Amino acid sequence: MALLDLLGRRWALRILWELRDGPVPTFRELQQRCDNVSSSVLSERVRELRGAGIVSETGFELTDAGRELLTVLGPVDAWAKRWAKRARPPA
Amino acid sequence: MALLDLLGRRWALRILWELRDGPVPTFRELQQRCDNVSSSVLSERVRELRGAGIVSETGFELTDAGRELLTVLGPVDAWAKRWAKRARPPA
DNA sequence: CGGGATCCCCGACGATACTG
DNA sequence: CAGTATCGTCGGGGATCCCG
Numbered sequence: 140m141a142l143l144d145l146l147g148r149r150w151a152l153r154i155l156w157e158l159r160d161g162p163v164p165t166f167r168e169l170q171q172r173c174d175n176v177s178s179s180v181l182s183e184r185v186r187e188l189r190g191a192g193i194v195s196e197t198g199f200e201l202t203d204a205g206r207e208l209l210t211v212l213g214p215v216d217a218w219a220k221r222w223a224k225r226a227r228p229p230a
Numbered sequence: 231m232a233l234l235d236l237l238g239r240r241w242a243l244r245i246l247w248e249l250r251d252g253p254v255p256t257f258r259e260l261q262q263r264c265d266n267v268s269s270s271v272l273s274e275r276v277r278e279l280r281g282a283g284i285v286s287e288t289g290f291e292l293t294d295a296g297r298e299l300l301t302v303l304g305p306v307d308a309w310a311k312r313w314a315k316r317a318r319p320p321a
Numbered sequence: 322c323g324g325g326a327t328c329c330c331c332g333a334c335g336a337t338a339c340t341g
Numbered sequence: 342c343a344g345t346a347t348c349g350t351c352g353g354g355g356a357t358c359c360c361g
Binding site: 165166167178179181182186 | 342343344345346347
Binding site: 141142143146147152191192204207208211212214215217218219222223 | 232233234237238243282283295298299302303305306308309310313314316
């Protein structure tokens with residue numbers, strides 16, 4: 140699955156997360172929100188997400204597809220949280 | 231998200247996929263189905279999936295949680311397929 | 322048959338410096 | 342400010358051998 144190839148990469152989901160509530164004004168701002176990730180990596184990741192049609196070509200915001208993705212990912216996230224609680228403490 | 235840490239790893243999803251229709255009899259068999267992945271990697275991945283409660287502790291089959299995961303992943307997969315068609319040919 | 326122990330390699334990531 | 346170029350590292354993945 141190529142999608143995981145993308146989302147599995149470092150900071151990819153974080154970027155999605157940071158853009159979830161609307162556009163982020165500047166590159167540097169996004170960089171700061173992402174724990175000051177290296178500009179090289181951030182730039183590369185954003186480029187990939189743009190290529191995938193998930194992030195807008197101009198500016199730093201999600202496309203419709205990006206928001207859709209967030210939606211389908213919701214249940215997975217929810218499941219992951221429940222899963223974490225029962226699977227993590229396998230004393 | 232730790233879940234992606236797991237599923238993003240190589241062969242993890244493939245293993246889920248290969249177990250989707252029921253147990254696979256032997257380690258070697260699963261290995262063959264997974265493109266003859268190295269035993270070291272397969273062993274490690276299965277161990278991780280077991281630790282996550284996704285694969286049964288004994289034998290090579292999904293747990294209830296594993297099947298649940300497959301379920302929530304369904305919509306994501308569906309979305310990914312649609313996404314692939316419109317995003318891939320960005321001629 | 323299941324899977325641990327080793328060794329090797331490559332690519333992702335990160336830091337830094339730099340340009341328009 | 343946005344983004345690229347370069348370089349070093351670190352770890353995951355793969356191949357292979359081998360044991361219980």
